[in-house]
Amino acid sequence: MNGKSLTLHIGIFVVMLSATYLLVRFGGLSPDLLRAVPALFFLYLGVMFVFGALKKRRTLK
Amino acid sequence: MRQGIVFVTLLSGLLFYAPTAASQESFSWGLNSLRNAASAMLDWFENLSQQINEIANNEERRRITVALTDLSESMYGLEQNSRYLLEALERPSVSEGEVSRYISATESSLLDVRSKLEAVGLSLREQYRAGGFEAEREISSAFGSRAGFLYELKDTIRSESPVPNDLIQQGRATLEAISAANEELLKVIGSLQT
Incomplete structure (x- = not known):
């Protein structure tokens, strides 16, 4: 993961967290949704990692 | 699917049998750094969960x-x-x-x-x-x-x-x-x- 993509992922996380917070605070959604954000972000990172690895493998082939 | 099974088998073989191989030192160094990275990620995840839990509790x-x-x-x-x-x-x-x-x-x-x-x-x-x-x-x-x-x-x-x-x-x-x-x-x- 290079510096550019790290910034991108952190940016996505910040946007995801802020949007969820706003939805919970003003949209009346359950605060449990906010608790699920770190797990969802890790899931997202895992999916990105697997896809990245597969892409790299395909390029090497 | 078949390629995935082969990959997992090779990976487990590497994890269980490679320490007996000649490149034992470099392998354990790699394993340690992987373990350290995983534990750092887990710590970060727990810390993040605690902080967000606090916000949710306040709400x-x-x-x-x-x-x-x-x-x-x-x-x-x-x-x-x-x-x-x-x-x-x-x-x-x-x-x-x-x-x-x-x-x-x-x-x-x-x-x-x-x-x-x-x-x-x-x-x-x-x-x-x-x-x-x-x-x-x-x-x-x-x-x-x-x-x-x-x-x-x-x-x-x-x-x-x-x-x-x-x-x-x-x-x-x-x-x-x-x-x-x-x-x-x-x-x-x-x-x-x-």
């Missing part, structure tokens, strides 16, 4: 406080309407229409309190550290006795007999109970806000 507390403040306002309305009704009953010359108006206002306040208590009762009971359990019990009890008083009063008025003094005393007692329950509720709200 839950804010919601309960708002709902309890609404309930307290309705309790205050019930208290006021009950007081007006009792004052009207104690007056020597009062029209039947005025009494029925106060009765219907008290009934509508009772319904308001009931719907809000149904919505927030469970959350209030859960705040047992802040005295929520006792407050909920007091409110329910005061609500029940106020409703009982109203039904008795309506029966008496319907039978066109004068309102007995002990019924008015009962009304005064339930009014005190409502006031005490509201004070208890305000204490719960105060302790949730600190």
